[in-house]
Amino acid sequence: MAKIAILPGDGIGPEIVAEAVKVLKVLDLPLEMETAPVGGAAYEASGHPLPDATLDLAKSADAVLFGAVGDWKYDKLDRPLRPEQAILGLRKHLGLFANFRPAICYEQLTHASSLKPELVSGLDILIIRELTGDIYFGQPRGRRTAVDGHFPGADEAFDTMRYSRPEIERIAHVAFQAARKRGKRVTSVDKANVLETFQFWKDIVTEVHAQYPDVALDHMYVDNAAMQLVKAPKKFDVIVTGNMFGDILSDAAAMLTGSIGMLPSASLDKNNKGLYEPSHGSAPDIAGKGVANPLATILSAAMMLRFSLNQPQAADRIESAVGAVLSAGLRTPDIWSEGTQKVGTREMGDAVVNAI
Amino acid sequence: MAKIAILPGDGIGPEIVAEAVKVLKVLDLPLEMETAPVGGAAYEASGHPLPDATLDLAKSADAVLFGAVGDWKYDKLDRPLRPEQAILGLRKHLGLFANFRPAICYEQLTHASSLKPELVSGLDILIIRELTGDIYFGQPRGRRTAVDGHFPGADEAFDTMRYSRPEIERIAHVAFQAARKRGKRVTSVDKANVLETFQFWKDIVTEVHAQYPDVALDHMYVDNAAMQLVKAPKKFDVIVTGNMFGDILSDAAAMLTGSIGMLPSASLDKNNKGLYEPSHGSAPDIAGKGVANPLATILSAAMMLRFSLNQPQAADRIESAVGAVLSAGLRTPDIWSEGTQKVGTREMGDAVVNAI
Ligand SMILES: CC(C)[C@H](C(=O)O)[C@@H](O)C(=O)O
Ligand SMILES: CC(C)[C@H](C(=O)O)[C@@H](O)C(=O)O
Numbered sequence: 001m002a003k004i005a006i007l008p009g010d011g012i013g014p015e016i017v018a019e020a021v022k023v024l025k026v027l028d029l030p031l032e033m034e035t036a037p038v039g040g041a042a043y044e045a046s047g048h049p050l051p052d053a054t055l056d057l058a059k060s061a062d063a064v065l066f067g068a069v070g071d072w073k074y075d076k077l078d079r080p081l082r083p084e085q086a087i088l089g090l091r092k093h094l095g096l097f098a099n100f101r102p103a104i105c106y107e108q109l110t111h112a113s114s115l116k117p118e119l120v121s122g123l124d125i126l127i128i129r130e131l132t133g134d135i136y137f138g139q140p141r142g143r144r145t146a147v148d149g150h151f152p153g154a155d156e157a158f159d160t161m162r163y164s165r166p167e168i169e170r171i172a173h174v175a176f177q178a179a180r181k182r183g184k185r186v187t188s189v190d191k192a193n194v195l196e197t198f199q200f201w202k203d204i205v206t207e208v209h210a211q212y213p214d215v216a217l218d219h220m221y222v223d224n225a226a227m228q229l230v231k232a233p234k235k236f237d238v239i240v241t242g243n244m245f246g247d248i249l250s251d252a253a254a255m256l257t258g259s260i261g262m263l264p265s266a267s268l269d270k271n272n273k274g275l276y277e278p279s280h281g282s283a284p285d286i287a288g289k290g291v292a293n294p295l296a297t298i299l300s301a302a303m304m305l306r307f308s309l310n311q312p313q314a315a316d317r318i319e320s321a322v323g324a325v326l327s328a329g330l331r332t333p334d335i336w337s338e339g340t341q342k343v344g345t346r347e348m349g350d351a352v353v354n355a356i
Numbered sequence: 357m358a359k360i361a362i363l364p365g366d367g368i369g370p371e372i373v374a375e376a377v378k379v380l381k382v383l384d385l386p387l388e389m390e391t392a393p394v395g396g397a398a399y400e401a402s403g404h405p406l407p408d409a410t411l412d413l414a415k416s417a418d419a420v421l422f423g424a425v426g427d428w429k430y431d432k433l434d435r436p437l438r439p440e441q442a443i444l445g446l447r448k449h450l451g452l453f454a455n456f457r458p459a460i461c462y463e464q465l466t467h468a469s470s471l472k473p474e475l476v477s478g479l480d481i482l483i484i485r486e487l488t489g490d491i492y493f494g495q496p497r498g499r500r501t502a503v504d505g506h507f508p509g510a511d512e513a514f515d516t517m518r519y520s521r522p523e524i525e526r527i528a529h530v531a532f533q534a535a536r537k538r539g540k541r542v543t544s545v546d547k548a549n550v551l552e553t554f555q556f557w558k559d560i561v562t563e564v565h566a567q568y569p570d571v572a573l574d575h576m577y578v579d580n581a582a583m584q585l586v587k588a589p590k591k592f593d594v595i596v597t598g599n600m601f602g603d604i605l606s607d608a609a610a611m612l613t614g615s616i617g618m619l620p621s622a623s624l625d626k627n628n629k630g631l632y633e634p635s636h637g638s639a640p641d642i643a644g645k646g647v648a649n650p651l652a653t654i655l656s657a658a659m660m661l662r663f664s665l666n667q668p669q670a671a672d673r674i675e676s677a678v679g680a681v682l683s684a685g686l687r688t689p690d691i692w693s694e695g696t697q698k699v700g701t702r703e704m705g706d707a708v709v710n711a712i
Contacts, residue, residue: 079549079555082549084549084550088550114471114472114475114586114587114588115470115471115472115586116470116471116472119470132506133505133506135491135517135550135551136550137505138505138514139504139505141551141552142552143552143556146518146520148495149489149493149494149495149518149520150488150489150520150522150523151520151521151522151523154520154521154522154523155520155521155556156518156519156520156521156556157518157519157552157553157554157555157556157557158494158516158517158518158519158552158553159516159517159518159551159552159553160514160515160516160517161491161514161515161516161517162502162505162512162513162514162515163512163513163514164502164505164506164507164510164511164512165507165510165511165512166506166507166510167506167507167510191600191603193435193438193440194440194444194491194492195491195497195515196497196498196499196513196514196515197513197514197515199435199513200499200511200512200513201513222603222604223603223604223606223607224607226582226604226605226607226608226611227607227608227610227611227616229608230470230586230608230611230612231470231611232470244547245604247547247578247579248578248579248582248601248604249582251579251580251582251583252582252583252585252586252608254583255582255583255586255587256586260583
């Protein structure tokens with residue numbers, strides 16, 4: 001019996017997670033699911049976005065299915081109490097260093113992209129973002145009086161970007177191994193021309209590459225990568241990069257597909273235990289209206305079955321069902337277009353269940 | 357008599373700068389121009405990408421017209437000797453803290469964008485990137501043995517992100533003042549949800565905004581900004597951000613227009629002395645072939661006349677001439693399309709001269 005921690009969170013989180021749970025249940029697998037509050041919902045309930053009980057549940061589970069966190073109404077809280085601290089805390093405490101962010105353009109939704117159809121049709125890239133290092137967690141950080149720089153004596157704020165050799169090695173291995181199962185090409189994105197951290201990154205990725213002669217590696221500066229994603233996204237296969245650059249590039253790539261409401265993500269630890277969540281956010285503006293697209297969360301559940309629960313057939317069944325529902329013309333408002341049938345969150349979930 | 361330092365640099369730099377110089381000369385203004393090597397060319401000539409003589413010339417001049425630097429062949433050099441150190445050194449030693457990067461989609465070139473025409477037609481956004489602070493120049497940086505983090509005892513590399521109050525204040529003023537002359541809207545891009553530096557940035561930009569009640573301010577996280585640029589770039593007017601985020605976003609925005617070969621840039625100090633350069637790079641692959649687009653450099657010269665040399669009419673004349681040449685259907689290969697006339701670098705420069 002595998003145990004799944006269900007953390008719905010804020011905004012549209014509860015609605016979309018409910019549909020994914022429905023889909024998981026119909027598969028009739030030996031799964032035990034336990035729900036706990038996270039983010040703003042947890043703050044409201046108990047004064048902290050990641051209560052101990054929630055963290056303990058996540059730690060004891062074999063996998064975590066996560067909705068989304070955040071709402072404008074928490075913007076005024078001190079940083080440690082804000083909803084997004086929950087996701088940072090889960091990454092850190094569970095050691096989820098490898099973030100898989102596929103950017104796939106579904107044939108049926110090509111028109112939804114901002115890009116010309118020929119540039120995105122068939123797009124299938126995988127961004128692997130390091131998730132527990134870099135400037136996200138680097139110490140020291142804070143405020144102080146500047147002792148040097150342009151304005152010695154002035155107030156300043158600072159953060160530390162850092163990567164150690166084993167952190168870079170392990171994410172490089174993840175990227176090369178993932179590339180082996182796909183197009184066999186890795187683009188490592190850095191800013192080695194400016195940053196010590198990313199010169200080190202580039203050197204170590206190059207070293208690790210020696211163990212993967214069957215995979216091609218190239219290096220690209222982050223500014224150029226942002227340009228190439230806009231210009232010719234299909235030229236990429238696997239992109240591997242640090243936490244900060246990965247945050248920016250994976251969101252840009254997701255938006256390129258035009259259907260971010262379709263994109264799942266996985267954040268894995270060294271034993272392939274993972275947290276699974278849609279690539280989109282909590283969308284407080286449409287929360288509770290029953291119009292959110294549950295497919296990214298449903299596809300995240302499929303990723304969970306494949307990566308953490310060793311149930312690849314069940315994952316296939318979900319993914320085929322999602323394909324069938326799209327082919328049948330069902331669309332939530334975010335991906336709707338003339339000639340297709342507009343449905344709500346629950347109808348979409350039901351349709352996937354029926355297709356299974 | 358104003359003095360201009362002409363720094364052609366590497367790759368296509370010399371070719372495109374030659375055309376801009378030709379255009380400046382035909383305007384018959386009281387300008388004295390002096391040329392010096394920079395980047396790889398300077399390294400070849402004298403062993404350093406930014407020789408003292410070049411830096412002294414740039415310091416003594418009223419403005420700098422810069423081509424481009426860099427070539428793969430210098431990749432193996434130690435970082436301090438690589439071509440791009442010249443541009444970082446010029447920014448630092450000249451105090452060029454305010455980088456203006458317009459992303460404009462010329463009506464005649466709308467089709468060249470990766471984006472659907474309706475999303476970019478009429479696009480006119482201005483990215484103001486802080487250019488002498490942030491993680492680009494923050495000390496300390498280097499390699500060491502980790503004392504904490506995930507792998508204490510391991511080798512690590514690190515950099516310091518930092519911004520002081522006066523650095524943020526002055527770039528915020530630049531942004532609000534620029535917005536006053538255009539759409540009166542500023543979007544400040546940060547990552548305040550994760551970084552101390554950018555919470556400080558956000559707070560201070562908000563404070564400075566109190567002095568500009570006629571300008572609207574909103575705040576956006578950098579990952580969201582990358583998405584919104586892809587989704588609906590026309591929603592932006594002025595974007596202000598730090599050095600690192602600005603590097604990524606300004607290149608992405610430039611590429612969105614589809615005609616990065618058309619985009620000038622200015623980097624200004626506190627007295628509006630500036631360095632002007634095309635937004636694109638040195639393109640070593642097409643160097644010496646006479647096919648590079650000189651228009652971004654010619655338009656950079658126009659920006660120079662307007663911002664640093666107080667010659668707005670002359671700037672207007674250049675910009676109108678460029679418009680006329682485009683309307684006449686002349687195109688270098690990078691912006692060529694069916695039904696227009698393909699011309700080389702020199703022919704394009706000559707056409708602008710004739711249109712003036
Ligand atoms: C909410 C925020 C802290 C988070 C991040 O920056 O990692 C989010 O943008 C993401 O990508 O999951
Ligand atoms: C060459 C490099 C150091 C530079 C930067 O990162 O600033 C370039 O990308 C730019 O934007 O001018």
